[in-house]
Amino acid sequence: MSLYTGRSEPVGNLLLNKVMGIEVxxxxxxxxxxxxxxxxxxxxxxxxxxxxxxxxxxxxxxxxAAGAIHPSGLAAHLLTYKEISEQSHALGFTPDYLYHTTGTGGVLPAFVAGKLLTGGSPRIRSIAISSYRPDNYIHHGIIVERVKAIHGSLGQVPPTEDAIVAEMDIDQRFIGPDYAVPSVEGTAAIRELAASDAVFLGPVCTAKGFAGLLTHIREGKVSVGSKVVFLHTGDTSNLFEDPRITGIISA
Known part of the structure; x- marks a missing residue:
């Protein structure tokens, strides 16, 4: 997950890989x-x-595969859903919405499976950073297959396709110019959250996802008083890859 800026020196995730001695x-x-x-x-x-x-x-x-899509990766995201549920309970609330960014489709099937397996109530809302068109590398049918695979790996009867699709709420309005290319809305979201809470988003994934959440709030899709959990899935290091994020070059 890295922006490609045409620069010869390692920056962002590539820089971190170099520090760790990873063969790239x-x-x-x-x-x-x-x-x-x-x-x-x-x-x-x-x-x-x-x-x-x-x-x-x-x-x-x-x-x-891309996005670390692997049975172990899906299991890890299923544990993320479990952890969110447990921490929310410990804090004395139940989330009304779980927001996250969806790209290669690792979090979404695990969250859907987690909700269906536990009878959870949060509405899962996914902000896409790449198209979910039927001929793309990721689409609704693949999510259905992965949800069923998670159930099968746990020895559970898979839900029907209709039951799985009913849990999907994917907003594709925030992809921007292209995958891994900063968007105007994403850049604004980075600056807004950094200024208000000193929490940093990344331009590839989390900024576009948070931009979607902010837009949903402004549109009234998230009612006043709702309890919302936003999953920060990383990519903060990508902030250092592209000068458009800092405003040195306009996005």
Whole structure:
């Protein structure tokens, strides 16, 4: 999850990877090229080649697709839902809404599964940072499959497709110019939350998600007095990648 700014020196997540000594292979998109095309035709074939090389050297390899989509990742997000429920109960309230950003579709199926498994009441609202059109790498049908897979992994009877779809509320108005490209609304959300609470959002994911939440409040989709939980899923390091975020260059 990183902005590509065309800069040669490592910044943001790439800088952190370098500090940790992580081996990084970059496959930047060309102008007008879709990210799924890069994944399917360049990235994933290269991953398979590297996997074969590492296994030949005696290493154990785990491949987590874009967004760390893996059964273990889905289980972790399911535990996030459980943790939110437990902490809310300890604080003496029940969330009316759970807001989060949805990109590669890891949080959403886990949250839907968590709600259906526990009989929870919060309304799950997802702010998309990439399109959920039927021909995209992520769409409603994939979320349905992942919810059913989570239930199956726990030995539970999967819910019907209609029951799963009924829990989806995905707003695609805040994607902006493109995935990982800062948006006007997202940049404004970064500055607003930083100024009011010293909490920093990131331009790839959380800023667009929080911009969606703020817009929903202004539109009246979140009624006065509602108890709202917003899941901050990181990407703060991306603040340091693009000068448009600081206002040095206008977004």
């Amino acid at each position: 292979h970059c496959f930047p998109r060309k102008p007008g090229e879709s990210q799924e095309k890069v994944w399917d035709q360049t990235l994933y074939p290269a991953v398979e080649v590297r996997k074969t090389q590492l296994e030949a050297d005696g290493h154990k390899v785990l491949i987590a």
